[in-house]
Amino acid sequence: MGAIQLSQSPDGAPIFSVTARTPTNIAVIKYWGKRDEALILPLNSSLSVTLDPNDLAATTTVAISPAFEEDKLWLNGKEVSISDSVRYQNCLRAVRERAQGIEAGGEKASQEQLRSWRIHVASRNNFPTAAGLASSAAGFACLVFSLAQLLGVTEERPGDLSAIARLGSGSACRSLYGGFVRWNMGQASDGHDSIAEQVAGEEHWPDLRVLVAVVNDRQKDTSSTAGMQQSVRTSPLLLHRAKAVVPERMVAMERAIAARDFQAFGALTMADSNQFHATCLDTSPPIFYMNDASRQVIGLVEQWNAQAGEIKAAYTFDAGPNAVLFCLEADRGALLRRLLYHFPPSDSTPLNEYVESAELLKEASVSSADDIRDLPAPEISKEAKPGLQFPGELKYIMSTRVGMGPQVCEKPLEPLLLDARTGFPPVS
Ligand SMILES: Nc1ncnc2c1ncn2[C@@H]1O[C@H](COP(=O)(O)OP(=O)(O)OP(=O)(O)O)[C@@H](O)[C@H]1O
Numbered sequence: 001m002g003a004i005q006l007s008q009s010p011d012g013a014p015i016f017s018v019t020a021r022t023p024t025n026i027a028v029i030k031y032w033g034k035r036d037e038a039l040i041l042p043l044n045s046s047l048s049v050t051l052d053p054n055d056l057a058a059t060t061t062v063a064i065s066p067a068f069e070e071d072k073l074w075l076n077g078k079e080v081s082i083s084d085s086v087r088y089q090n091c092l093r094a095v096r097e098r099a100q101g102i103e104a105g106g107e108k109a110s111q112e113q114l115r116s117w118r119i120h121v122a123s124r125n126n127f128p129t130a131a132g133l134a135s136s137a138a139g140f141a142c143l144v145f146s147l148a149q150l151l152g153v154t155e156e157r158p159g160d161l162s163a164i165a166r167l168g169s170g171s172a173c174r175s176l177y178g179g180f181v182r183w184n185m186g187q188a189s190d191g192h193d194s195i196a197e198q199v200a201g202e203e204h205w206p207d208l209r210v211l212v213a214v215v216n217d218r219q220k221d222t223s224s225t226a227g228m229q230q231s232v233r234t235s236p237l238l239l240h241r242a243k244a245v246v247p248e249r250m251v252a253m254e255r256a257i258a259a260r261d262f263q264a265f266g267a268l269t270m271a272d273s274n275q276f277h278a279t280c281l282d283t284s285p286p287i288f289y290m291n292d293a294s295r296q297v298i299g300l301v302e303q304w305n306a307q308a309g310e311i312k313a314a315y316t317f318d319a320g321p322n323a324v325l326f327c328l329e330a331d332r333g334a335l336l337r338r339l340l341y342h343f344p345p346s347d348s349t350p351l352n353e354y355v356e357s358a359e360l361l362k363e364a365s366v367s368s369a370d371d372i373r374d375l376p377a378p379e380i381s382k383e384a385k386p387g388l389q390f391p392g393e394l395k396y397i398m399s400t401r402v403g404m405g406p407q408v409c410e411k412p413l414e415p416l417l418l419d420a421r422t423g424f425p426p427v428s
Pocket residue numbers: 058059075123124125128129130131132133134135136137138139140143171223224225318319320
C-alpha cells in the first residue's frame with residue numbers, strides 16, 4: 001500500500017489522504033524567547049531528545065479534495081477553528097506553495113489543482129494536550145510532515161520542512177527528526193537557516209531511558225508562547241542566558257551525547273532546566289510552571305545523586321509541572337522504586353494504571369500496592385533530611401525512550417480519523 005490513499009466522495013470526487021505519526025521531543029537545552037514573533041525565530045539554539053512515538057505522538061490524517069469547501073481541522077475529535085490562526089495558516093500556505101502533484105490509484109492531481117483544493121486535517125495525541133508535554137511540537141510537525149507527503153513536497157535544502165513546522169510552534173521543528181536534534185537559531189532575517197538537524201540517531205544511545213512523572217494533566221495557566229513573550233520583555237537573565245550561557249552549553253551537550261557520557265549529559269540537562277525556570281522566576285510578573293510535586297521530584301533525584309556520588313538520574317521540566325527523568329537502563333528500576341516510595345499512587349489508582357509498563361514494574365520488583373507500602377526508605381547521604389511521602393500527588397508514571405522521527409502509517413488506523421467516503425471525521 002502506498003503512502004497516499006485514494007477514495008471517492010458520494011458524487012465521485014477524488015479524496016486523496018495520508019496518515020502519519022510524529023513524536024514529541026523534550027528539550028535538554030531549552031528554547032525560551034523569540035527574536036521574531038511572526039517567523040518564530042529563537043533567541044538561542046536548543047537541543048532535544050525525540051521521545052518514542054509509541055508512547056508520545058500525534059497521529060494525523062490529511063486529506064485533499066475538490067469536494068471540500070474550506071480548510072478544516074479536528075483535534076482529538078473536536079473541530080478547532082483555524083481560519084483566524086496565523087500559525088496553522090502559515091503552515092498550510094507554506095506546504096501548499098511547494099505542492100508538486102499527486103498520482104495515486106490511477107488518479108492524478110496537478111500542481112494547480114492542489115494549490116486550489118481545500119484540506120481537511122484530523123489529529124489525535126496519545127497523551128495529554130497542552131499540559132507541558134509538547135503536544136504542539138508533535139502536532140505541528142505531524143501536520144507539516146503528512147501534508148508534505150500528500151502534496152509531493154520534497155525539501156530543496158535539508159531542514160526546509162523543519163523551518164515550516166517552526167512556523168506552527170518553535171519546538172515543532174525538532175520533532176521532524178528522531179534521536180537527538182539541534183535547532184540552529186540561524187542568523188537570516190527570513191528564517192531560512194533557523195532549522196533543525198539531527199545530531200545523533202535514535203539508535204545512538206541504546207541504554208538511555210526516560211520516565212515521565214505526570215503531575216497534572218490540566219491545561220496550564222500560561223502558555224509557552226505567552227510566557228516567553230513576558231520573559232523577553234522583562235527578564236534580564238533571559239538575554240544573558242541566550243548570549244553567554246547557551247552557546248557553550250550546546251557544544252558541551254553535543255559532546256556529551258556523542259560520547260554517551262551520562263554524567264555530563266545529566267549535569268547539563270538539570271542545569272539548563274533549572275536556568276530556564278529561573279528565567280521564568282526572573283520574569284515580571286513571575287511565572288511558576290513547577291509546583292510542589294515537581295520540586296519534590298527534584299529533591300529525590302538530587303538526594304539520590306548525592307548519595308551515589310554520581311549522577312544516577314537527571315530531571316528536566318518544560319512549561320508545566322511534569323518531570324521528565326533520564327537514567328541508564330540499569331538504574332531504571334531503582335529510579336522507579338524511589339519515585340514510588342515518595343509518590344505512592346492514591347488508594348483509588350490501580351497499580352497497572354499508575355505504571356502501565358509491566359516490564360518496568362518487574363525491574364523495580366514491585367507487583368502490588370502492598371509492595372509499594374513495604375518499600376524501604378531510599379538510602380540517602382548522612383547530611384540529607386529524609387524525604388517525605390506524597391501519596392496521590394502524581395497522576396501516573398510513563399516509561400519511554402529515545403525514538404524515531406515521523407513515519408507514514410501504511411495500515412489503516414482504528415478508529416479512522418477521517419472517513420474515506422466523506423473526508424470528515426466518522427460520526428460515532
Ligand atoms: N495533534 C495536534 N495537531 C495539531 N495541533 C495540535 C496538536 N496537538 C496540539 N496542538 C496545538 O497545540 C496547542 C497546545 O500547545 P501548548 O504549547 O499550549 O501545549 P503543549 O505543546 O502541550 O505544551 P508545551 O509546548 O509547553 O510543552 C493546542 O491548543 C493546539 O493548537
